[in-house]
Amino acid sequence: MLAPVEKLLKDFDAGTTFALARAVSIVENQRPGVDDILASMHPRLGKARRIGITGPPGAGKSTITNLLTREFRNAGLTVGIVCVDPTSPFTGGALLGDRVRMESIALDDGVFIRSMATRGSLGGLASTTREVADVLDGFGYDRVIIETVGVGQSELDVARTADSTVVVLVPESGDSIQTLKAGVMEIADIFVVNKADRPGADRLRNDVELMLGLRRGASYGNMPAHHGVDLKRAMNPARAAREDAKLESPDKWTPPVLSSIAAKGEGIKEIAESLDRHFGYLERSGELRQRRRERMVERVVEVVEKRMRQRILDADTVAWVKGRVDELESGSVTPYVVADDLLKKFGHLVTGATK
Amino acid sequence: MRPIRVLVAKPGLDGHDRGAKVVAAALRDAGMEVIYTGLHQTPEMIATAAVQEDADVIGLSILSGAHMTLIPRVRQLVEAQGRDDILITGGGIIPREDMDALQAQGIGRLFGPGTPTTELVDYIKDWFASREARDTAKSGT
Ligand SMILES: Nc1nc2c(ncn2[C@@H]2O[C@H](COP(=O)(O)OP(=O)(O)OP(=O)(O)O)[C@@H](O)[C@H]2O)c(=O)[nH]1
Numbered sequence: 001m002l003a004p005v006e007k008l009l010k011d012f013d014a015g016t017t018f019a020l021a022r023a024v025s026i027v028e029n030q031r032p033g034v035d036d037i038l039a040s041m042h043p044r045l046g047k048a049r050r051i052g053i054t055g056p057p058g059a060g061k062s063t064i065t066n067l068l069t070r071e072f073r074n075a076g077l078t079v080g081i082v083c084v085d086p087t088s089p090f091t092g093g094a095l096l097g098d099r100v101r102m103e104s105i106a107l108d109d110g111v112f113i114r115s116m117a118t119r120g121s122l123g124g125l126a127s128t129t130r131e132v133a134d135v136l137d138g139f140g141y142d143r144v145i146i147e148t149v150g151v152g153q154s155e156l157d158v159a160r161t162a163d164s165t166v167v168v169l170v171p172e173s174g175d176s177i178q179t180l181k182a183g184v185m186e187i188a189d190i191f192v193v194n195k196a197d198r199p200g201a202d203r204l205r206n207d208v209e210l211m212l213g214l215r216r217g218a219s220y221g222n223m224p225a226h227h228g229v230d231l232k233r234a235m236n237p238a239r240a241a242r243e244d245a246k247l248e249s250p251d252k253w254t255p256p257v258l259s260s261i262a263a264k265g266e267g268i269k270e271i272a273e274s275l276d277r278h279f280g281y282l283e284r285s286g287e288l289r290q291r292r293r294e295r296m297v298e299r300v301v302e303v304v305e306k307r308m309r310q311r312i313l314d315a316d317t318v319a320w321v322k323g324r325v326d327e328l329e330s331g332s333v334t335p336y337v338v339a340d341d342l343l344k345k346f347g348h349l350v351t352g353a354t355k
Numbered sequence: 356m357r358p359i360r361v362l363v364a365k366p367g368l369d370g371h372d373r374g375a376k377v378v379a380a381a382l383r384d385a386g387m388e389v390i391y392t393g394l395h396q397t398p399e400m401i402a403t404a405a406v407q408e409d410a411d412v413i414g415l416s417i418l419s420g421a422h423m424t425l426i427p428r429v430r431q432l433v434e435a436q437g438r439d440d441i442l443i444t445g446g447g448i449i450p451r452e453d454m455d456a457l458q459a460q461g462i463g464r465l466f467g468p469g470t471p472t473t474e475l476v477d478y479i480k481d482w483f484a485s486r487e488a489r490d491t492a493k494s495g496t
Pocket residue numbers: 056057058059060061062063064098101149194195196197198260261262263264
């Protein structure tokens with residue numbers, strides 16, 4: 001291990017904020033030491049509950065994050081927060097402004113806030129964000145909140161790296177949920193209609209419930225006949241979804257649709273309670289363990305991909321490929337043949353052997 | 356090269372942050388990652404945020420006249436947390452002799468009102484490049 005990384009990890013273990021912040025940077029930038037840091041996190045992972053908060057720009061995600069954090073802190077829990085905002089594709093710069101809404105927790109020793117830009121995301125935004133969440137988990141935070149703007153597919157993937165995903169919607173985000181991005185509905189474990197002080201909030205809530213109910217209704221068709229079909233429920237899918245969300249079913253989770261006025265601090269307790277209930281469900285159903293086991297497999301696959309790339313695609317081998325560009329141009333070989341030749345010639349590098 | 360991370364803050368009690376926002380946008384447009392923290396930031400809040408964000412630079416927008424206490428205090432607080440490598444710069448209505456006095460204490464350049472933002476951008480970029488070069492030389496890679 002590099003000496004500075006060893007020193008850093010020692011400070012990290014001692015609970016130094018500086019060391020945590022620097023470890024996050026090393027991971028974010030994939031600088032030397034990243035593998036050692038992540039390896040050292042591995043045995044400590046799993047203490048934190050990871051909560052993803054996503055939704056359209058300006059929906060109130062940071063305001064809710066701030067208040068949820070206060071709720072957790074009142075319960076004696078520590079909180080690490082990652083706020084992801086888009087990088088400008090034109091300049092590579094980013095304006096990360098989520099802290100503005102988190103003033104009341106800014107000086108709390110039990111809270112760590114980190115802003116992240118999406119950048120070009122080598123290796124994928126989701127995996128980098130997950131690694132950063134690992135570092136916060138490894139540091140010992142009880143809750144890790146990941147705020148992302150739900151505009152692109154990669155932001156949705158980020159939400160999916162969490163144990164529980166909260167999708168924040170607002171009345172003005174569209175005339176109906178028809179306009180919601182595909183995928184958003186599928187990832188939500190909890191819906192929050194924020195800005196309930198604005199017109200249209202009740203209707204939006206009902207629309208979301210209706211859609212959830214209809215989606216569930218479709219699955220009734222596949223149910224064994226002896227379960228029967230409750231006609232009343234079938235006639236009113238929104239109500240059915242509302243009722244199901246209250247059930248403590250061990251093997252099925254129906255997302256509750258909550259409403260909040262975050263600007264006034266209203267509805268936050270209910271979000272925290274729903275998160276607890278969802279986590280309880282994840283544990284009871286075995287889904288938590290299963291998701292975390294899947295994540296470990298994914299992680300190994302990611303590391304393999306990264307290592308293979310690093311080991312086999314260096315300047316020398318790329319130069320070797322360039323040496324065959326004449327053949328490619330003339331059409332005497334195909335890219336597939338060259339790729340296979342490369343693997344034959346340099347494949348031994350994959351196991352870490354040298355040339 | 357990774358983007359430069361700059362924390363932009365507006366300490367003091369006066370009420371608007373137009374200047375700070377203009378600076379934040381200019382730095383973003385120059386390819387930097389700007390962490391914007393808003394109005395009425397205390398030195399403690401600025402230092403805490405800078406350390407958590409692992410910022411390379413703190414950019415302060417100061418109009419309140421309290422610069423001679425605020426700026427050294429921010430510096431003292433970040434240093435106490437192990438960040439003696441951070442550049443503290445910024446701008447506002449600061450008399451020449453105060454700028455000089457602060458610079459003599461190790462604070463970075465401060466820019467008077469009306470300075471084009473490109474000057475600040477160039478200053479930060481130059482500083483960062485020379486710090487990186489120094490670090491690379493030190494680690495011998
Ligand atoms: N009317 C009303 N405004 C709210 C409510 N909650 C938040 N806001 C305001 O909405 C604006 C955006 O809030 P943020 O918390 O920054 O929203 P965000 O989703 O984090 O925004 P981005 O990170 O920029 O996408 C702020 O001006 C808030 O004060 C609410 O319940 N009602």
